[in-house]
Amino acid sequence: MKKKERIYLAPPHMSGRELQYIQEAFRSNWISSMGSNIDEMEKQLAAYTGAKHTLLTSSGTAALHLALRVLEVGQGDTIFCSSLTFVASANAILYQHAIPVFIDSEPDSWNMSPKALERAFEDAEKKGKLPKAVVIVHLYGQSSDMEALQEICNRYQVPIVEDAAESLGATYKGVQSGTLGRIGIYSFNGNKIITTSGGGAIVSEDPDLIEKAKFWANQAKEPALHYQHEEMGFNYRMSNILAGIGRAQLEVLDQRIRKKRRIFERYNASLQSLPGFEFMKEMTYGTSTRWLSALTVDPDVSSSTALEIIKALSDENIESRPVWKPLHLQPLFKGAAYFSHQPEESVSDRLYEHGICLPSGTNLTDAQQDEVIKIIHKVVTST
Ligand SMILES: Cc1ncc(COP(=O)(O)O)c(C=O)c1O
Numbered sequence: 001m002k003k004k005e006r007i008y009l010a011p012p013h014m015s016g017r018e019l020q021y022i023q024e025a026f027r028s029n030w031i032s033s034m035g036s037n038i039d040e041m042e043k044q045l046a047a048y049t050g051a052k053h054t055l056l057t058s059s060g061t062a063a064l065h066l067a068l069r070v071l072e073v074g075q076g077d078t079i080f081c082s083s084l085t086f087v088a089s090a091n092a093i094l095y096q097h098a099i100p101v102f103i104d105s106e107p108d109s110w111n112m113s114p115k116a117l118e119r120a121f122e123d124a125e126k127k128g129k130l131p132k133a134v135v136i137v138h139l140y141g142q143s144s145d146m147e148a149l150q151e152i153c154n155r156y157q158v159p160i161v162e163d164a165a166e167s168l169g170a171t172y173k174g175v176q177s178g179t180l181g182r183i184g185i186y187s188f189n190g191n192k193i194i195t196t197s198g199g200g201a202i203v204s205e206d207p208d209l210i211e212k213a214k215f216w217a218n219q220a221k222e223p224a225l226h227y228q229h230e231e232m233g234f235n236y237r238m239s240n241i242l243a244g245i246g247r248a249q250l251e252v253l254d255q256r257i258r259k260k261r262r263i264f265e266r267y268n269a270s271l272q273s274l275p276g277f278e279f280m281k282e283m284t285y286g287t288s289t290r291w292l293s294a295l296t297v298d299p300d301v302s303s304s305t306a307l308e309i310i311k312a313l314s315d316e317n318i319e320s321r322p323v324w325k326p327l328h329l330q331p332l333f334k335g336a337a338y339f340s341h342q343p344e345e346s347v348s349d350r351l352y353e354h355g356i357c358l359p360s361g362t363n364l365t366d367a368q369q370d371e372v373i374k375i376i377h378k379v380v381t382s383t
Pocket residue numbers: 059060061062085086088089137163165166186187188189198199200
């Protein structure tokens with residue numbers, strides 16, 4: 001019997017115009033790190049997000065690394081970072097030989113807990129060593145509660161880096177996610193709401209920060225004919241070919257957000273009444289893109305656990321995933337300090353243990369989604 005076509009979690013979804021821009025790069029022979037696709041995509045991204053200054057990079061991770069570098073993060077500095085996230089958020093901290101301190105989520109938005117952040121700052125102040133920056137991650141397409149977090153960071157005069165890799169297009173009080181901190185970063189990895197196959201961007205209100213980032217992204221090349229280098233740089237630029245993909249993708253970003261939200265609505269309508277099922281809430285302060293439709297399954301109430309559901313979907317060739325394993329639980333960060341939401345309550349541990357991210361690709365058909373829903377109903381009612 002022919003195996004059923006695999007349903008992926010968040011595969012790339014081309015608009016159809018990508019090749020036109022790629023061909024433009026070929027026609028003009030600007031197939032490297034300069035060209036009109038780069039210029040246009042940077043302009044488009046600025047226009048969409050309202051960010052004043054933008055720089056395209058080879059990945060979101062590279063953008064994060066540059067962000068920490070321009071904030072002069074160095075050996076032995078501490079950086080506060082959301083714990084419930086992909087490892088890239090904190091790898092950039094290690095690249096700069098700095099020390100991550102992990103901050104828990106709060107239960108409603110699943111994003112950084114202002115309470116935990118407050119306690120982390122109090123502790124840092126007591127020890128006489130404030131962090132050099134706070135990396136705030138916006139999870140699964142939803143902004144963190146930026147005002148509450150900004151109030152704390154501003155009080156201690158510590159800059160915010162917004163890791164908006166998963167939240168391009170989300171808003172907070174009408175403002176685009178990624179543009180509220182001192183620096184924001186986006187990812188255009190293949191699984192993101194729009195993609196360049198691989199790529200990222202760094203944005204800021206401050207032109208000097210982006211200028212510096214550009215300098216380091218380009219091997220710290222001094223303006224001299226003979227390749228003069230006074231500092232260590234990186235090769236972190238995006239290619240003009242990939243920016244061609246990004247131009248076409250940005251044109252359909254609003255469409256993609258609408259589809260992601262529709263996918264969520266359909267899951268929500270047919271699964272939310274199942275005992276113990278609770279979808280990630282959309283906070284009243286903003287709009288979530290619902291990059292991934294995510295929920296928790298309470299094993300004390302449901303007849304199935306999150307892992308049993310993931311396994312049942314996998315048996316039918318459908319990819320779903322647990323919620324991120326919090327970084328404070330990762331062996332890589334063993335021994336790192338961690339501040340939970342309440343002294344006795346770690347929210348991210350619970351979200352990880354009971355969370356599921358369901359297939360959320362914008363090219364998912366209704367029939368495929370119905371299949372996912374049917375399997376989940378079957379597991380839950382048959383156990
Ligand atoms: C929260 C978060 N930060 C950073 C990254 C890194 O982005 P990239 O894969 O473009 O390096 C990702 C995803 O890949 C992510 O989900």
